[in-house]
Amino acid sequence: MLRILGRTTSSNVQKVLWTATTLGLEFTREDVGGKFGRNRDADYLALNPNGLVPTVFDGDLVMWESNSVSRYLCNKYGPNPAYPPDPGRRALVERWMDWQLSIMTPALTPLYFLLHRLPEAQRTPEEIARRAKDTFAPFAILEARLKHQPYLEGAAISLADIGNGIWAHRWFAMGQGNRDSAVGAWLVRLSDNAAFRQHVIEVGLE
Ligand SMILES: N[C@@H](CCC(=O)N[C@@H](CS)C(=O)NCC(=O)O)C(=O)O
Numbered sequence: 001m002l003r004i005l006g007r008t009t010s011s012n013v014q015k016v017l018w019t020a021t022t023l024g025l026e027f028t029r030e031d032v033g034g035k036f037g038r039n040r041d042a043d044y045l046a047l048n049p050n051g052l053v054p055t056v057f058d059g060d061l062v063m064w065e066s067n068s069v070s071r072y073l074c075n076k077y078g079p080n081p082a083y084p085p086d087p088g089r090r091a092l093v094e095r096w097m098d099w100q101l102s103i104m105t106p107a108l109t110p111l112y113f114l115l116h117r118l119p120e121a122q123r124t125p126e127e128i129a130r131r132a133k134d135t136f137a138p139f140a141i142l143e144a145r146l147k148h149q150p151y152l153e154g155a156a157i158s159l160a161d162i163g164n165g166i167w168a169h170r171w172f173a174m175g176q177g178n179r180d181s182a183v184g185a186w187l188v189r190l191s192d193n194a195a196f197r198q199h200v201i202e203v204g205l206e
Contacts, residue, residue, distance in 0.1 A: 002027035002073075005044075006053030007034045009206035011105075011166045012066035013054045014199045018162050019070040021195035023077045034206065067097045070159050081156045092153045096160030100167065104138050108167050111135055115174055116205060132176055139171065139183060146182035150189055157193060165190045166200055173205055 002020060004027050006013035013033075020027050032038045033053040040051050048055040048064040056063045058076070063069045071094075074083035084090050111131040114123055142164065145152060152160040168187055171177050178184060190196050 003057040004029040005032045005038075005047075005055040005057075007031050007036055007206075008199070008203045009034065010053050011163075011170070012052075014166050014203070015066045015163050016054050016056060016069050016073075017199040018166075018195045019073050019082065019159065021199065022082055022157075022162075023073055023080055025073065025077055067101060067159075067163065070097075070162070074159070081154070082158045082162070084154070084158070089153070093158045093160045096152050096158075097163055099138075100163040103141075104164055104167050107135050107138050108171060111174060111176075112170060132174075135171060135176060139168075139177065142168065142186075143182050146186045151186070157190065161186075161190065165196065169196075169200055170205060 002025055004013065004016060004020070006016075006029070008014070008017070008029070008031075010033060013029075017027075017029070032044065032055075038044055039048075039053060044055070045051055047062050050064060052064070054064065054066055054069065056069045058072075063072060071083065074080055079085055083093060111128070111134070114128060114131050142152075149155075151157055152164065157165075165187065168177075168183055169190075172179070172184070172187065191201065
């Protein structure tokens with residue numbers, strides 16, 4: 001059975017939980033990170049030198065980096081349409097996973113931290129507007145992509161949608177976006193997925 005270390009409110013933990021649930025895997029999970037701490041303790045750092053969550057055990061194998069963990073789970077416990085076996089189709093999915101790490105998360109995190117970490121008295125409307133503007137470019141890319149297809153790659157949810165869908169959910173929850181858009185319609189489609197509801201929507205933001 002998998003053992004997942006990480007708080008449920010972490011987008012990167014949610015990614016692994018959604019993937020594991022998609023594959024029908026059993027797992028245990030322990031609260032680590034955020035208000036629960038433990039992630040800067042020496043025993044945790046010995047497992048994951050980044051001091052970040054998630055850290056995932058599969059037997060003796062200890063893993064970190066949520067995208068790598070998700071790939072591993074699909075490789076080991078697939079096949080699953082979430083991670084197509086054909087190298088070309090897989091590359092198309094993986095580009096969105098890399099894009100989420102390199103473009104989406106850096107664009108969204110400052111706005112998220114401003115609204116969810118900084119005390120309200122320290123926020124200014126100008127700063128919020130500036131940070132929000134930085135999020136427009138990646139969502140314009142998603143909008144163009146999703147105008148012509150139901151999911152980021154192909155006709156089913158893939159790992160491409162999992163990582164980016166979690167951030168899109170947050171973006172709307174932060175008062176951005178237009179429900180009457182291709183991204184909004186994609187989020188409605190994702191909401192039909194029980195694992196997305198369980199591990200993302202029902203958990204809320206922290
Ligand atoms: N690239 C890493 C990033 C991991 C990461 O940044 N985790 C955040 C939560 S989303 C974290 O551990 N923050 C410190 C904390 O929760 O205390 C991954 O994908 O796993």
